Amino acid sequence: MESKTLGRQFFGSQQFCFSFRHTAIFDNFILLTLDKETANYIVTYFSHLLTEKEKLAVRHSSSIIKIESGDKTTNLVSLTKIYKERGWLTDDQTVLDLLKDGCDNFELKTAQRILKDYGDKVFLNNCPKCGKLARTPRAKFCRHCGHDWHEK
Numbered sequence: 001m002e003s004k005t006l007g008r009q010f011f012g013s014q015q016f017c018f019s020f021r022h023t024a025i026f027d028n029f030i031l032l033t034l035d036k037e038t039a040n041y042i043v044t045y046f047s048h049l050l051t052e053k054e055k056l057a058v059r060h061s062s063s064i065i066k067i068e069s070g071d072k073t074t075n076l077v078s079l080t081k082i083y084k085e086r087g088w089l090t091d092d093q094t095v096l097d098l099l100k101d102g103c104d105n106f107e108l109k110t111a112q113r114i115l116k117d118y119g120d121k122v123f124l125n126n127c128p129k130c131g132k133l134a135r136t137p138r139a140k141f142c143r144h145c146g147h148d149w150h151e152k
């Protein structure tokens with residue numbers, strides 16, 4: 001009875017994947033192969049796993065993008081003041097340091113940290129056909145190969 005359960009744990013595909021996810025090999029693999037797209041997916045859809053400073057950094061960088069891409073006739077000084085008052089821009093040096101190597105680098109580093117600390121809480125919604133990452137954790141359509149896995 002006991003060995004049967006053990007066998008299932010090792011060879012049942014779901015359980016196998018589950019235990020593989022908790023090995024050092026898996027951790028290193030995912031960290032080495034982490035790309036910009038996956039990092040953005042993790043930071044966007046698992047934002048509840050961000051620290052308060054990381055959350056501020058995300059808000060700060062998206063506010064900068066909004067300000068820079070906005071209407072050029074807008075008064076940038078007053079716009080910046082409004083953003084600061086609302087807490088969308090920050091002066092916190094720790095937060096600014098997180099962003100000092102650029103937004104992409106920040107996302108990569110943050111996603112790596114999240115995977116390290118909460119790897120079991122992150123669901124990478126990979127396409128069952130081509131294995132590439134879907135746009136969102138709930139997507140059932142692959143933008144890379146067009147595969148659709150909605151239940152029919």
Ligand SMILES: [Zn+2]
Nearest residue numbers: 127130142145
């Ligand atoms: Zn696909």
